[in-house]
Amino acid sequence: MRYLPLSETDRKAMLNVIGAGSVDDLFQDVPADLLNPEINLPDHKSEMEVERALNAMAAKNVAAGDAAFFLGAGAYRHHVPATVDHIIQRSEFLTSYTPYQPEIAQGTLQYLFEFQTQVALLTGMEVANASMYDGSTACAEAVLMAGRVTKRKRVVLSGALHPHYADVTRTNAELIGQTIVQPDPGVDGAEDLAGLIDDETSCVVVQTPDVFGRLHDFTKLAEAAHAKGALLIVAFTEVVSLGALKSPGEMGADIVVGEGQSIGNALNFGGPYVGLFAARKKYVRQMPGRLCGETTDAEGARGYVLTLSTREQHIRRDKATSNICTNSGLCCLAFTIHMSLLGEAGVRKLALLNHQKAVKLADALAAVPGVAVVNDAFFNEFTVRLPKPAVDVVNALADKGVIAGAPGGRVFPGAGLDDLLIVAATETNTDEDIAAYAAALKEVL
């Protein structure tokens, strides 16, 4: 078998050194009647054969790049420079472990330090960690952290928070006795979250651009929350928006969480992605996840190490701020590389280009009879109201080679939002894609 270096000769020689008669002697602690079970699976296959089998499955999917593609709702299709994928495949990055031995892991540690700084700058916060699994788990961890900071158990969620983020948060928080308060989702009118904050409230969780693509300035809400001793947690699903929008930090957020997939990472049918987590420095000791910090070596040279690990499970065990261990290392690297390539000039231009594509798309769709664009303001994603259930429209358009967006009925099942369609545009959409979408939509309505 190509992956196994030992030859039969080696195995015999090694058993001799060990003083065992057979390999199964080494398994003597396993109940004999359970050893070497019958396994109903095929034997090993050549590379060629495995490739054929997996390519056959892949061929049954419609790749986003082969369609006119306008789906977002928490994951966005952006162009990732070839350099990014080349670098993350460097053996030294790809096949290394968590940097537990800093002297031979400076490559990983330095980019984590750069990543933390990039995230802090983008979100307008003081510190950021070395990543969480994704935006949704980062959101849940933020709520748990707010509970630790405030010693309170009441959580207010915006109805326009991505429902997956809300569900993950609810699943985690209710388990330890926290109560969740959340208005129904809706696109008409604004929700009064300030009014829901009381003296028991640990935090209020909001999102901008929200799940419908609407934009918000939470400065007032931050004041309201702080007035009651609650924390403001701002979430986002499209990190590119931070290139064009006022940062959550500026709005007064205490914790900022979001999805970093858009930068450096492919759609991957939902994962792996990279959760961004930033906060005010005063709360750093309550933060979950790994932190990389600067230090010096025995010669006084600058270097980096994992630090403040007394917060973490391997030291603090059941008192840890989180149970997270493996995080999104390589996805952080992809993020850091792509963001280093973009830089200030690139990310701001990219953000505006995304916005312009969305504006064009909104105008094109609005021109289709029966279609109404709900948002007056948006970044690269917005919501339209259709004359019939969006799910049917999306399926009909899929047959025409258009991936049209996220139907309200799928995003918010049973919430009576079935006529809504959440639509996204990015720099990858051509004007032809946009025209094709509008034309096809006209046909199916």
Next chain:
Amino acid sequence: MRYLPLSETDRKAMLNVIGAGSVDDLFQDVPADLLNPEINLPDHKSEMEVERALNAMAAKNVAAGDAAFFLGAGAYRHHVPATVDHIIQRSEFLTSYTPYQPEIAQGTLQYLFEFQTQVALLTGMEVANASMYDGSTACAEAVLMAGRVTKRKRVVLSGALHPHYADVTRTNAELIGQTIVQPDPGVDGAEDLAGLIDDETSCVVVQTPDVFGRLHDFTKLAEAAHAKGALLIVAFTEVVSLGALKSPGEMGADIVVGEGQSIGNALNFGGPYVGLFAARKKYVRQMPGRLCGETTDAEGARGYVLTLSTREQHIRRDKATSNICTNSGLCCLAFTIHMSLLGEAGVRKLALLNHQKAVKLADALAAVPGVAVVNDAFFNEFTVRLPKPAVDVVNALADKGVIAGAPGGRVFPGAGLDDLLIVAATETNTDEDIAAYAAALKEVL
């Protein structure tokens, strides 16, 4: 522009240091009336845009993997392990130059030493060089080398030598006054090459498997050539055959040349490939191309350097054994990695598998009415005679998703071999491919 690090600020600062007013001052030696010509080409494009343009061209080709593929005739489709492409893309291999500074090029030099040894072992020769451009140029260089060794100017080529190899050899040799003798190509009966060798003959060039896929043992021919003081040059286009066949070295060859593409390298529409060149040690100082040799460093550690460069153009200039400089470095690496993965056990099994696929294909095609298999013996390629011109058959089959082989009329234009079709099979062909070919052939005949 993403590839250019200098900012306008940098450029100004640098011009100051230089003491030039503008960049064009630095071009003062260029005739002013010719400076900065109008160029009728588009301006720079984003990665996305370039990808779209090139993918559009690629989409107009039928990739071999998307067809039932049976074409060889000098280039063969084999499965290359993913490891190979990963390693050759390592920055340290991909973006390094010819190893002129051995202390920081040991990576390249050691694999060249390994490559030379692998090639010598496969061909059964004493020494091999660090590669030529491809099999055809290696063949021409071998003939020039034979001229230097024997001081003779008459060259005998087999009629069954790949015609491109013959043409390249003729183009080079005739230029310096060598005469070429070559019988007409044909699949019926054997050619009497021994009879063509005289006292003026520098070398006789033969191929096995030959262009029609026939197998030969040149032991007798070697004796005949040596009896007349001529060298025997054995060529091959399918290096995998050496895993199953008696080596040219065993047959008494003086120089062995061939194409190494099959191992580690993709079809690439004809290039880049890797020319293999091996010879008897006594002729080493007449060999063309680079040679890597073992030595020691100042601490006595084993290391590798380019050696015997007094043969080469940068030292010997117009007295050099060849003008070659850049060769096929990275393709040698791909070859060396793939061959290291295969090893003795792998390459022999791979060779036999190729042969078995070809035997199955031959039987399947022979069963098609009107089709006759010409060869009684072959490796993974053979020739069939068709009831109508092979070119038409091949075109008709292409429309049915079968790439059927190389038509005699294209390989040997005007030689009256239009009814012949040269067909190859490799480990990449499934039994379904073979059945599909036979079925489609029956339909178009």
Next chain:
Amino acid sequence: MSMNDQGRPTRGQSVDMADFAPTFTGNRGLRLKEDLIFEVGDLETTGVDVPDLDDTPSRLGGVQRADDIGLPGLSEPEAMRHFVRLSRNNYAIDMGPFTLGSCTMKHNPRLNEKMARVKGFADVHPMQPESTVQGALELIDTLAHWLKEMTGMPAVAMSPKAGAHGELCGMMAIKAAIDAKGEGATRTRVLAPESAHGTNPATAAQCGFTVDDIPADASGRVDMAAFKEKLGPDVAGIMLTNPNTCGLFEKDVREIADAVHAAGGYFYCDGANFNAIVGKARPGDLGVDAMHINLHKTFSTPHGGGGPGSGPVVLSEALAPYAPLPYVVREAETFRIVENQEGDARPFGRLTAFHGQMGMFVRALSYMMSHGADGMRQASEDAVLNANYVMARLSAEMTASYEGPTMHEALFDDRFLKDTGVETIDFAKAMIDEGYHPMTMYFPLVVHGAMLIEPTESESKRELDTFCDALLFLAREAKAGRTDRFKAAPRFAPKRRLDETAAARKPILRWEPPVEEAVAQAAE
């Protein structure tokens, strides 16, 4: 052999001070220094040509960003060089043995990387219409089938993003099952061996359970008497790693499972060490109710310097109904992704956005299909053989903590360093100079100065022999009192020993512009 011939004899002598006069750049040959992107790049430079904007009016509703973010940009050549230079300061499996115990650092096949990048997998959105993702759902269903077959368990939850997330998934399912029995208020205690990995107690606590440690017996396994002592009506279950973190198989696992079940609790098995028994024994046969599988360990998806991982959790009949959303179901020839409660399923909730680590699923299935049933069994046997070989060879100079045979890991403690002044960490850092990544240090906590070595099946005998020769040499050096070698270590790494205490005392967690700059910026 020839390795030792390559000039080393003379290397010692030939070194004189001239050899080490500092360089001007601070580089040392191919050992290159590299500053932070913030010191290399600037706000104007960019390495991406974004197509130009047109005059489409903006619709940002007044919340656009006012001032600079402060992100440096690098041209593509600068970025390439920056990250390539950084990478060269890392150790990796592709460079040599990476014997971190409990981490299963095995070979990462590049076929897996190639497959994960096929556009039909990589360029597919999790919310596309089902008709356009049938192949993706088929892949998840196929991997699920392979995982269930290998573990002998009836169900599997695919969405957990790593091992610890899998633990969360399993313990949440247990909590849901307990709540369903109306025992939520009473069954609040979870038993776990002292040797347990930190994520176990952390996970239990995150689910609202209290954790109660079980001591180990002299053989390094669960002390059965103490364990039974601790059973009771308030016990929610046990979290047990098997093979355990000492690399030993818990002989009494079936008895443990039965006892816990009899007490009305559940058996959570930490599957981080599954690599020892894949194809050799099935957790399902051992009475396990839930076990996470680290695809990034057992099934070779790359660690990537700390992730991403993937931690599917196999579940028993008892826990299957509580599996989280979403999950894939096959209906005749088509596949469906269930995102909301359906039928009599009682999902405890949702663990993550979308459907889990698809990129890792592709890699893991590529690994499993490549090995097949025969190859996976052989891999486990080789992993165990390699560990026992290392244990046997190193025992000549080092002190193994427990009686063998061991499973896939060899555990040593620091008794052999007694009175040498050399500690486990010094020994580990000296290994770095020899070209090795140290084993896991100071874990598990049950032995003093632990050194936990997991070679995995990917190491050749040749590689292991050199590795053992080097460690035996170091052990002799330590005993011979050559402490410099250890205290000064690492001497040849990109950095000398780094001060972790200073780092934690006043944390510097991000780059800040040098004061002058900051002032300048403010001035603008």
Next chain:
Amino acid sequence: MSMNDQGRPTRGQSVDMADFAPTFTGNRGLRLKEDLIFEVGDLETTGVDVPDLDDTPSRLGGVQRADDIGLPGLSEPEAMRHFVRLSRNNYAIDMGPFTLGSCTMKHNPRLNEKMARVKGFADVHPMQPESTVQGALELIDTLAHWLKEMTGMPAVAMSPKAGAHGELCGMMAIKAAIDAKGEGATRTRVLAPESAHGTNPATAAQCGFTVDDIPADASGRVDMAAFKEKLGPDVAGIMLTNPNTCGLFEKDVREIADAVHAAGGYFYCDGANFNAIVGKARPGDLGVDAMHINLHKTFSTPHGGGGPGSGPVVLSEALAPYAPLPYVVREAETFRIVENQEGDARPFGRLTAFHGQMGMFVRALSYMMSHGADGMRQASEDAVLNANYVMARLSAEMTASYEGPTMHEALFDDRFLKDTGVETIDFAKAMIDEGYHPMTMYFPLVVHGAMLIEPTESESKRELDTFCDALLFLAREAKAGRTDRFKAAPRFAPKRRLDETAAARKPILRWEPPVEEAVAQAAE
């Protein structure tokens, strides 16, 4: 700045002998030794699972191989490690400046690599029916168009495999044109400057010409008087590199062209230095008849440690008819590959099997489209600016051979090392310790101890400043008599200085089994 802050001050002191006691393995941290595959692998092991054979009877007609080939096999993990370890002993553009003059070591965009691997290009056979390769032919035709536009030449031969092969192509075309005029017997002399690259005289000789050197004038350019002296009815042509190998533009190029043409000869231009003038001046306007273009230099296809390259040759009207087979023609909407003589074309023959370096064509076109006309002109300007900047800064301590402004290269000689005992090679090896690949040494031959520096446009000012600071430091060290630093160099590279003389004296060009083994094998 901060580069110098990173602890270097203290590094000197902190070094004591203990720091350099040899290691047992011979490794030094991340500097790893690696034996030959012949010492790592064996005849049984394989890293490829070849599907099993069946009992199909063989039809090899009695010429099957009898005994072992002797090829070692490595499992995939062993092979990965072997080559990754080897790679780490190389320097590369991606690691730092690679200022080899005449080699144009510029950034190699990874977009090019990605495009070259698209199956529609990489997995296409050169002999497929034309209807199945229209895109491939379109790509060749498009690249040809770009090359003709950038050079202002009417035709281009695409098949040459590298620069030297392109020279062969151009000189063969010239030979064919001369023969066509019936002057083949008489026009046998080719003029070439002494500073010419070795491939020029070698190529001329390979075409049956004799080579006659033209001396350089005091400015480093063709001595016009001497040149005109040498013109005559037996002159086939001139081979001139422009900008020349001293990095200087041949001011009198048009006069040279006219004179050669007047004498009935042809003007071959070596285009290796085209990177200086792309978009700034067109060879076609300078009277060139043939010029090869190194796609692996000017157009960024990677050097790959010595190849593969690609050397298309642009041709004047006079030489176009003699272009070799095959070539692509566009007919309305379709493309055709011409493989045999047609119409009034007079192809001189064939240079290689198939159609040339398609893989390199894709990369080069990807580069050209990415830059566009504006970007390529800017690139040339930056290449020239960088060279002049290096020339200006280094002239403070080093001796430039000729008056500036220079083009894309800065040429220095060893006068500044006079009486220091340090030679060009020592200076170069000391650069290795500083983390740099040396410049081209001892070429061109027209200056003593030449050091030819070509930074290319890919270097940032920041990188060039550090590079210049380091070289100025070394120059001062040499003048200050610190010769150890140079004679002992390289001190930090994977190997100390290697003995090239010994290597050439008794060449060891391949691995041979150790005697015992050989005997053992024989015994079998």
